[in-house]
Amino acid sequence: MQLVLGRDDLAAAALSAAREAGAEPERVAIEPVHKASRGFVNESNVDVCELAIVTVLQAVAHDKPVLLLPVTTLGRHQHQTLVTLGGDLSVADVEGHSVGVRAWSQTTGVWMRGFLTEQYGVDLRKVDWTTYEGHHVDGAEDPAWVKRAPQGSKLPADFLRGGVDFAIMGNELPSDDRIRTAIHDARQVAEHWSKDQGFIPVNHVVGMSATAAAEHSAAILAAYDAMHAVLTAGEHDGPVALHPVGFNALRGAFTKAAAYALEQNVIPRAVDYDELIERTCAALDVPPARLGG
Structure with missing residues (x-):
């Protein structure tokens, strides 16, 4: 059983638990971890893979054999990811200007565009969008x-030379003193958004192939329990969990991300969260309660 997980602590816990459950797990090292998504989604070349939340939604909408294991491997605020390079531009100026994003389906971009429409009244079709990569x-x-x-x-190089007025960047944000967030007090705005919504705008979760779920169900469930324990132990008190685990805990983030993705033409059809739950539970032959549902 092959796994791709970006966090060392989660990978170690999952491997140990799967081994104790009778599997022969192997961690496949791919950096950055999103580079593993294409092969997993389209070819099922590994069994368990860290995936962006929007990649899960796209995969299901396009009838790929991808299932959700409800574990958050990366949760973070997102409002600070809309940046500009000096000058006087702010989020109020997005319409009529150019914005770059690595890929249209990049989860950071989906969240940020959702905020633009929902909180700031931006008409996305009045923005000059540029993407730099295709879809997974x-x-x-x-x-x-x-x-x-x-x-x-x-995107980073294009942004720094002034090729786009704004950029949406998370981990790929370059270090440059000229860069500033387009939303004033972005971190505070993000914290208020999450407190009001009741959840963090999740980036990465865990996916598994339908074949793996059928062949390695005991090992996958054991890995889920182990990762749950690691994340629960590392969670600090706060208004929302940074790494929600379980179907109930992830419902808010998935439902909102799915709505944003549909509005932005990222997915070709609506994806209901209960569809994801049903697919996973059927494949693993467990009730939703076994995975925090």
Whole structure:
């Protein structure tokens, strides 16, 4: 059983638990971890894989054999990811200006565009969007009103030279003193948003192939329990959990992300969260309560 997990502590716990459950697990090292998504979603080349929440939604919408294991491996606030380079531009100026995002289906971008429409009244079609990569899921395409940067272009470099007015960047944000957030007091705004919503805008969760769920159900359930224990032990008191685990805990984030993704033409059809629960439970032959439902 092959696993791709970005966090060392979660990987160690999952491997140990799966081994005790009778499997022969192996961790496949791929960095950055999102590079593993395409092969997993389209070819099932590993059994368990850390995935962006929007990749899970896209995979299900495009009928890929991908199931959700409800574990958050990366949760963070997102409002600070809309940045500009000096000058006087702010979130109020997004319409009529250019914005770059690594990929249209990048989860950070989906969250940020959702905030733009929901909190700031931005009409996404009045923004000059540029993407730099395609999708992890075969069959997914950018909307017709989004343009692709020339082959070989990279968002950080394009942004720093002034090729776009704004950029949405998370981990790939370059270090430059000229960069500032487009939303004033972005961290505080993000914290208020999560407190009001009751959940964190989750980035990464865990996916598994349908074949793996059938062949290694005991090991996968043991890995889930082990990762749950690690994340619970590391969670600090706060208004919302940074790493929610279990179907109930992830419902809010998945439901909101699915609504944003549908509005932004990231997914071709609505994906109901209960569909994800039913698919996983059927494959593992367990009731929802076994996985925090």
